[in-house]
Amino acid sequence: MAIRKSQVADRNLRSAIYLHVPFCLRRCAYCDFNTYAGLGHLIPQYVDALCAEIARAPDVRAHTLYFGGGTPSLLSPEQIERLVRAVRRRFGLPDGAEITLEANPGTVDRDTLSRLHAAGVNRLSLGVQSAHDGELRLLGRLHTWDQAVEAFRAARQAGFTNVNLDFIYGLPGQTLDRWRATLEAALRLGPEHLSLYALTVEEGTPLASRIASGELPFPDDDLAAEMYELAEEMLEAAGYVHYEISNWALPSHECQHNLVYWRNESYFGFGAGAASWWAGQRWANVPHPTEYIARISRGDSPVDEIETIPPQLEMGETMMMGLRLAEGISDARFRQRFGVGLAEVYRDQLTEMQRLGLLVWDGRTVRLTQRGRLLGNQVFQQFL
Ligand code: SF4
Known part of the structure; x- marks a missing residue:
């Protein structure tokens, strides 16, 4: 890989x-x-x-x-x-x-x-x-x-x-x-x-x-x-x-x-079916433990699927996961990671979701409202 x-x-x-x-x-x-x-x-x-x-x-x-x-x-x-x-x-x-x-x-x-x-x-x-x-x-x-x-x-x-x-x-x-x-x-x-x-x-x-x-x-x-x-x-x-x-x-x-x-940071999963996300790639191991053990004992890779995540998708996933948190997503952190601000990428979505009472966006941080927490999936879709 x-x-x-x-x-x-x-x-x-x-x-x-x-x-x-x-x-x-x-x-x-x-x-x-x-x-x-x-x-x-x-x-x-x-x-x-x-x-x-x-x-x-x-x-x-x-x-x-x-x-x-x-x-x-x-x-x-x-x-x-x-x-x-x-x-x-x-x-x-x-x-x-x-x-x-x-x-x-x-x-x-x-x-x-x-x-x-x-x-x-x-x-x-x-x-x-x-x-x-x-x-x-x-x-x-x-x-x-x-x-x-x-x-x-x-x-x-x-x-x-x-x-x-x-x-x-x-x-x-x-x-x-x-x-x-x-x-x-x-x-x-x-x-x-x-x-x-x-x-x-x-x-x-x-x-x-x-x-x-x-x-x-x-x-x-x-x-x-x-x-x-x-x-x-x-x-x-x-x-x-x-x-x-x-x-x-x-x-x-x-x-x-x-x-x-x-926070959509990196993780490494080990074992049958475990998923990893690192350096712009996501991969998952074979799901069945017998196959997993067999591959490892032969010295083969246990990886079953690899996906390259383009930056646009990584940004969307960072929004989707980060909005689950009460701390929300900070514009400064987003900018540090991707080199662009939230409003440059998601101006329309932020405006519309705020109008519907699902998000609070003060120019520095974006968070779900209480209503947004109940309708989370509807909000997350806007960013993917
Ligand atoms: S079978 Fe029950 S205990 Fe095992 S993983 Fe599923 S929910 Fe958990």
């Missing part, structure tokens, strides 16, 4: 490292991620392949590391530690760099979490999804709410002081009161970070079939918007900063890794 290193040196952007762990004990009813149940026996070979791919990576500095999946907590603490060491060695992660691991309640206990913490993981992201056991069953999750609480407490005892909890709203049949009860239960735990996602019914999933057959009602978009507004009110009252459309954090606990994505 021809990589244009000079652009990165010029831009002085931050970089993030993502390691994909495409294994789950069972597939959840709504999931269309690149993950596989029943392939856990491949984990040792997969970890070897990840280390080999990391060792071959371009020589750049990185600032964050994220283990995502799938279920990264299916790897042993020793395997995680080996991968952390490989990333530190290759990318010179600074001391204290954010290292996040996604974990599913029910796959971790206090001892495992203590060993993960000792291995250098300093941020834990628990996929809780609901505080209601009936909703957890509907989603096909393996755990109960009590197990989620147990995992959270175990994380605290293991020394984690930066914990994210993921929740999903807009479920078939979910009421506003039940969502309120989930938010209250989450707030009682006092995590540093909350990610709240509206359910997307993905084609081909068991949940989509149950909805299509009429067994379950189709999620109600208006009710989902009310749930979002309720979350905004409750979390703000509890001291959380709504720093990204779907993410809230206590002050200074924003996810540093995801900020790299939202």
Whole structure:
């Protein structure tokens, strides 16, 4: 692959490292991620392949590391530690760099979490999804709410002081009161970070079939918007900063890794299906872990697709991602990166979106309004 290193040196952007762990004990009813149940026996070979791919990576500095999946907590603490060491060695992660691991309640206990913490993981992201056991069953999750609480407490005892909890709203049949009860239960735990996602019914999933057959009602978009507004009110009252459309954090606990994505800075993904974006190119690895392991063991490239991103598209994507953030996009930063100001490129769009009450543009920074956050996709399209 021809990589244009000079652009990165010029831009002085931050970089993030993502390691994909495409294994789950069972597939959840709504999931269309690149993950596989029943392939856990491949984990040792997969970890070897990840280390080999990391060792071959371009020589750049990185600032964050994220283990995502799938279920990264299916790897042993020793395997995680080996991968952390490989990333530190290759990318010179600074001391204290954010290292996040996604974990599913029910796959971790206090001892495992203590060993993960000792291995250098300093941020834990628990996929809780609901505080209601009936909703957890509907989603096909393996755990109960009590197990989620147990995992959270175990994380605290293991020394984690930066914990994210993921929740999903807009479920078939979910009421506003039940969502309120989930938010209250989450707030009682006092995590540093909350990610709240509206359910997307993905084609081909068991949940989509149950909805299509009429067994379950189709999620109600208006009710989902009310749930979002309720979350905004409750979390703000509890001291959380709504720093990204779907993410809230206590002050200074924003996810540093995801900020790299939202600011459209560089990232390197390793593992099956992992995507990377660097020096004007985006590429993705083969999705299946067996094929990924085979390619790496033959010494072949695991890359499946490469796309060159022209500057115009990079600008559009920078707008689309950056508008997700409450900080918005600064004209000075945009100009430093692209050599032109926001108004020179997007005068018409900025004027029109402002007229519709979806954006605020003061000549220095552009941000979504509250209404713009609810209609984000409509705004983003204008810049692509
Ligand atoms: S645990 Fe996450 S990645 Fe695995 S099947 Fe469930 S939703 Fe998908």
